[in-house]
Amino acid sequence: MRGIRKWWQALPPNKKELFKESLRKNKWKLFLCFSSFGLLFVVFYFTHLEVSPITGRNKLLLLGKEHFKLLSELEYEAWMEEFKNDMLTEKDARYLMVKKVVYHLIECNKDIPGISEINWTIHVVDSPDINAFVLPNGQVFIFTGLLNSVTDIHQLSFLLGHEIAHAVLGHAAEKASLVHLLDFLGMIFLTMIWAVCPRDSFALLGQWIQSKLQEYMFDRPYSRTLEAEADKIGLQLAAKACVDVRASSVFWQQMEFADSLQGHPKLPEWLSTHPSHGNRAEHLDRLIPQALKIRERCNCPPLSGPDPRLLFKLSMKHFLEESEKEDLNITAKKQKMDTPTIQNQKQIPLTYIVEKRTGS
Structure with a gap:
């Protein structure tokens, strides 16, 4: 595009006028050409939409299943090489x-389209990172840092259900398709910038602005939307597995409280690819009544004991009262906490307490 701009600048004034006159005479042909291109783009877009069998939502898929399967295998090999030790x-x-x-989650949700066709494989990585992810080919990676951050098996079940939902919903392929589409449109925009900007510095500035607009107006908001959808479907998967779904929002409240104790800055949500901890907890609290009805329909044993959300609030109240009495500052308290969880992990062993469903 820089070459086109230099070619235009090198033309003598009379030839520039002739070129402009030619464009004016053929403006309807140019309009027809651009309109045809726009129509083809619209047809291409709508012919590559698929309906999710789980959510019923239309999603754009530009990559073929075999192509994306190959990419997933390459990504899996890269992760295995990184974590091999x-x-x-x-x-x-x-x-x-x-x-x-x-396997309990998979067994209780085998009626969901696609979940039984995936060959699920477990990998536990000895790392303090609080993270887990599932590749589209069913390779489950979970870090010991996350295992140390949950207070019970119900929280762990929900988090794994969330990651499984990403794979079953095909979020990776959907996100890659959006990136491809935006890159294509961005390339057209950049072509126009480099063709018309009189100086390279202006073109570079326009390119930087375009990339940031794409990132913060499309990429990150779309990523947060997919995360919220995975939370919703993951909660349903956990409910069908007879998990205490009320524990799901408690985990994110714990993470939010741990961040405040450790002095982590609270960034605006629009800067992140994930919803904030507080917003995720609120979103899950709105979904929990529906999830409890799913448990009932699956003939799950009634939930016993107090609501974990209430227990968390009481424990936080007690924690703050004790901190005030002892005149401990947040920094001193943080140094005593070896994990982001609110309670001592040694006092809360992770035992499998999810009861088997009594019926289908």
């Missing part, structure tokens, strides 16, 4: 616990 053995108690939870 940090994998827990299949005899490790933490690995067995995660495997039991994942």
Whole structure:
């Protein structure tokens, strides 16, 4: 495009006028050409929409299944190479616990389209990172940092249900398709910028503005939308597995409280690819009544004991009161906490307490 601009600048004034006159005479042909291109783009877009069998939502898919499967395998090999020295053995108690939870979720949700067709494989990475993800080909990666951050098996079941939902809903392929589409449109925009801007510095500035607008107006908001959808479907998966779904929002309240204790800055949500901890907790609280009805329809045992959300609020109230009495500042308290959880992990062993459903 820089070459086109230089060519135009090198033309003598009379030839520039002739070129402009030619464009004016053929303006309807140009209009027809651009209109045809726009129509083809619209047809291309709508012919690549698919309906999700789970949510009923239309989604754009530009990559073929075989092509994306190959990309998933390459990504899996890259992760395995990175974590090859940090994998827990299949005899490790933490690995067995995660495997039991994942297979329980899969067994209780095998009626969902696509979930039984995926070959699910567990990988537990010995790392302090609070993270987990599932590749589109069913490779489940969970970090011990996350295992140390949950207070019970119900929270763990929901988090794994969330990651499984990403894979079943095909979010990775959907996100990649959006990126491809935006890159194509961005390329057209950049072509126009480099063709008309009189100086390279202006063109570079326009390119930077375009990339930031794409990131903060499309990429990140869309990513947050997919995260919210995975929370919703993951909660449903957990409900069908007879998990105490009320614990789901407590985890994000714990994370929000831990961040405040550790002095982490609270960034605006629009800067992140994920919803804020507080907003995720509120979103889940709105979905919990529906999830409880799903538990009932699946003939799950009634929930016993107090609501974990109430217990969390009471524990936080007690924590703050004790901190005030002892005149401890947040920094001193943070140093005593070896994990982001509110309670001592040694006092809350992760045991499989999700009861088996009594009926289908």
